[in-house]
Amino acid sequence: MADKKNKYSSSKPYQSSLTRRGALKWLGAISTAAAFPALIGCQSSSKKLNTSKGHWPNLSLSPVSANGYGKDPNLIIAPKNVWPRILTTEQLTLVAVLADIIVPREGNVPSASEVKVPDVVDEWVSAPYSRQQADKEYILNILTWLDDESILRFNALFIDVSPAKQLMIVDDIAYNKADLSAEFAKPMLAFARIRRLVLAAFFCSPEGTKDIGYLGNVPIAGDYPGPTDEAIQHLNQVLDNLGLSL
Template identity: 25%
Template sequence: MKRRDLLKGIPVTAFGFAVNPTEAAVPAPPDVKPLKIPGGRQKFEAVRDAALNAEKFFTPHELQTVTVLSDIIIPADAKSGSASQAGVPAFIEFMMKDQPRNQTPMRGGIRWLDNTCTKRYGKPFVQCTKTQQIDMVEQIAYPAIAKPDMTQGATFFSMMRNLTASGFFSSQMGIKDIGYVGNTPNQWDGVPDEVLKQYGLAYEERELNMGK
């Protein structure tokens, strides 16, 4: 190997002249903005959340793919809106940064989907027609019966399904849709009578008199 080639392999900083040593040893104090700690958060959590929110994980193309997929998984219907209308893509973006173990399965899964769509339809997933997208999704939406060349896609789609459902039903829109009516001060006095009747159940005599 020639000396010139050898030098090419060494990063310039290794010679010490690209970075001023005094500066490197004592970095300038960072521009500290006062951090507001939201109620119920510890300081380290607030610092961490602020840092995560300042990062971006998805490329525009990836985010578009996630958006289209999440709306195929949970579309709008008579009762409520779609996953993207409930903010699911932003939630998934956050979870990628919050739990980085998700990153490779997600990023790689989107690549798998685009590769497979290119083979089948000549285009990446989001550029396919709606019919082609659904045809593709049909191949990976049922993991137990996925064909051998579709199993990685089925695993990716299950991950998308789970993240989408979690994000949708934990949103304001989703909680209204699912019909959860708690999280508010109230007086619990047992299962409503008509529900007890529906299931053929009844409270015991002593339960009816407890606390009276």
Template identity: 30%
Template sequence: MNRRDSIKSILLGSVATGLVINGCTTKTSSVDGLPEVKETPLYGRTEKEILRDQELFESDFFNEHELATIAVLCDIILPKSDPYVSATEAGVKEFIDFIVRDMEDQQIPLRGGIMWLDSFSNKLYNKEFIACTNEEQYDICDRIAYPEKTKPELIQGEVFFTRIRNLTLTGFYTSKEGIKELGYKGNTPNIWDGVPEEVLKKHGFEYEEAWLAKCVDQSNRGDIAKWDDEGNLIS
């Protein structure tokens, strides 16, 4: 099992399987004379929340260097692996960029972590992290990517990398591309032919022919069953 498959198996066995991606529409609304903003009713935003979202989208926190660093880290954590897209191709950089505007408690740890990363990279290779070769970047990440194996003087880097990794996985596996990769389809209609005959026989049961005709005949799958007052199936 490769690293990507390991990540997916962990997510499928955790609460991550309950996450869904939010849809959007072109419906608009306005509050107290403010400009109309795009509304996303599928995820239950109130009008005030919609306006706050607009304010967040119009604000900035990271500079270009910080965003470039985050993009490199995202693709180290989840690189492109045919047929799967990379983290940045799924919009994870933009996801993290929005998160820090929405959750201010993420700002100092992430900005400080990038500063630490560049400082450590300068000590090792005399250049900032994004200027390093791919091999050098992986060498740096390998030193801080494994909790309980990190050298004491690199714990700050470990904490930062863990935070970035968690955000990357959250952003990717709640994106359209990530949900597709997981194979999560939600509740979808299918065809049910009843309990298998061998299972029924094992427990001493069998279907009545009338039930089979009325309930398992797929040509009638759209019909609603009708019952009499005594609980007998009519049709």
């Protein structure tokens, strides 16, 4: 079913950079929690398709009950994998496809999935803090919605339809426009959440930080040099245009 141009699909899942040690740690946590299924994770309410017009999954998600990193974490060696990750391989693969639609490869600049943005999304939606839990609500619903919508339109999961078909769906939800059809209102808001997260995770990565042009975080001997000549020239032009002077 999947187009062979697809980088990721059901048969070519995204490989998380989760370490074996981290995975084993969570396995332990999950088996303990298995005795209390209501306390952990976020299982989608059902696998039943929800493909009526204006559909929205409204997943019933249980709150993440894991602990955070606490009030005194080690700041020098930052804790990794503090809470169990909740995204399944299928969900991670869908996040990878979306991430690369949002931030595709551009010449030598890698795409979002190439710098492991899906892992950051997974860490984020799995975190036990209120902001992340609010995002999780949107993001898990939009992931399910994309599959529902894809099945409705193309009779296959989102990751298994061609890039062109994927974009047909994304085009409907990627813009907050005045004539937005009511059926896309919720998907549009939810897509905005994951877009913001993907952009941040990309630009935070070493490659993304370079791409955005951040030149700091290096020690300077002597006085702070201030703006470059080029930057000053640009400012002078701006001041002229605005009728301002220093």
